Amino acid sequence: MATEKGKLAIYWAASCGGCEISLLAINEKILEVDKAFDIVMWPCAADGKVHDIEKMADKSIDVCLFNGGIRTSEQEYMARLLRAKSKVLVAFGSCAGEGCIPGLGNVSNREEMFELNYLKCPGLDNPKGVVPQTETEVPEGKLHLPLFYDTLKTLDQTVEVDYFLPGCPPEADRIWDAIVAILEGKLPPAHSVIGENSTVCDSCKRVRSEKKIKSFKRTWQIIPDPEQCLLEQGLLCCGPATRAGCGALCPEVNSPCIGCYGPTDGVHDFGARLMSAVASVIDSQDPDEIRRIIEEGIPDPIGTFYRFSLAKSLLRRSRQNGHHATPATQEATL
């Protein structure tokens, strides 16, 4: 363990706060973190303001755990600021690492989202068509909101990231493992994932019998057998493509793995990896039958194969009409 107290920053961007709640679930070990580090920034739990961070010398924060994707100008500004000030920047959780659920927003864009939310949602009473603006004139002066981008980017699509800690959220024990690795300097090679490199299937207790299937089922259609492999029962389980680390908690409660720990090492596209695993359980050699099984069984391929990883995938986002979604000139403004 470090002899002198290091400096730790924890920040969140476009996320839900679950990573931070998971961090609190390391319980009394948080005191060891407190012993080893001065926490210079943790907006949800500690004193430390943007101005203080701005004044610090570059690379003066030892470790920054950054959770959340980058969706607004404010978040981009903070990502760049914390990158510059930190020796080690960790993409903490699925949002920062691969975009997570908010990354599914890349099937759309700002205009469509604002239109639905502020102009079309049932229940709206908005006869003047008011939509939130980055700058609003009111009698007393100007009011500001951060700019909402068209595309959600992962942290490493925005700045250089040193390590990734996967999971939605990362389980408290895995967070603790990573903290110990950082404290003891026993880190894997730069830019890699701190975690296990096996799959959820490897840690799942269910019985696999190399059984093939003729149709995919939805969770509301069957009551799964508690012992048998869920994929072999026709439920689209992400276990074969998903990194272990959670303890196979979802299959434990008879629910298919949803893929929140992302892919294993060396896999660039989680969805492609999962598709190939899923294809291998289809019980047919006939292209027409295979097409029918897939079309009937998997009506939402994006939501099924890229639930957590669309922003990070090779697809990245849906095509924008004739123009690039996020111009390179879109500067961070606070």
Add this chain to the structure above:
Amino acid sequence: MGRTITIEPVTRIEGHAKVTVHLDDAGKVERARFHVNEFRGFEKFCEGRLFNEMPLITERICGICPVSHHLASAKACDAILGVEAPRPAKLLRELMHMGQVIQSHSMHFFELAGPDLLLGFDADPAVRNVVGLVQANPQLALKAVALRKFGQDIIARVGDRRIHPNFSVPGGVNKALSVSDRDAMLAQIPEMIGYVQEGLEIMRGWMESNAAEMERFASFSTAYLGLVDEDNAVNLYDGEIRLVDAQRYELDRFDGRQYLDYIAEHVEPWSYLKFPYYRKLGWPEGIYRVGPLARLNMAEKMATPLAQQEYERFRQLRDGKVVEGSLYYHYARLIEDLYAIERARQLLEDPECTSKDLRATARVTNREGVGVIEAPRGTLWHHYWVDEDGKLEKVNLIVATGNNNYAMSRAVEEVARSCVDGEKLTEGALNRIEAAIRAYDPCLSCSTHALGQMPLELVVYDAGGTEVARAQRR
């Protein structure tokens, strides 16, 4: 020339927030606003997904109360199948929700509000946090941690994952509760009741010695909304919506699934969060509050014995009239915490809670489904429209904190008027503004003060945007 004071960041409600305070030429507060700085667009990108994905997708709106989203969503999914989940499944869903309420309420009271109440609004900011609380009263701090852990333990025992459970499916739940897990939870309940009662004693003592502050602080008239039983008892899991006005007169009572006939949403250009209100009274006359204090104001009783005893005390505070001061949210939160623990015991003692009859299966029967629940912070609606295959065509969500959007702005303004002096900014003023927001417990503030304190700064700009003064915590 008027001036602007900006407080940023304050805390988060599903994102970041800030406060701007506008001063007039005399340095008096002219207007204050509470801005929500974040937007993620869930409604849009849920379109095209399968409806059974929604309990998993929407719980990721909030890592503080994922269970509430998970269950509101599951209820909307049940409605699409046109089934009622079997009774044992409902028991387990409600039990998990009680775990969520206990975890969220306990954390907020002891770890966030506690430092203000026990150490004082004007205490040295260096110690006015949970660490200071631990030093001042280590026994109490340990009990606080145990309570929060108990809530989380319920969630984990019922659904295996502490955060973002994968437990409820359309038509029921996926895992039975074991007898050993049931007994382990039941065994902890008497101790947990004792801890909350200790918190209640502290709260009552504080209220007595700060009676004037309780009455005055961010006190304003609104309507109050929440779910009730048939006999108007608070129900955190199910029931009908009851809306009472500032005189506790019942304005309306309706099936929550019909919310579109009763609730409308207003948009302001300076906040990403919309402003719901009661349609029949219009904007802004129809504003209402939700969450613990609102629930206790709009209901007539609590459905468990110890919580009811405390509720009777609450009712006497203003001789049966509504309790308007925002600081009373803290008291109300503890009364609900007590209720949630007692309710968890009732659920665990139900012989059907370990039943394996947990699922109803059916086809997509209805093209539309609504789920309503009382999240820790207030009423939460999920509304889905699907095609015949179960793919979502449209989604509408009204989240708990959103209902309090206008109330938080009002609270900030009330406090700013009474304690901000443009000529001389003090740390105490800052903390009071923060406390006004904190009373409503906007999401991530639950964990604020876990190690330190909420970042807050008050910056005064002249009309040209030049910084002329700054107050911040040290």
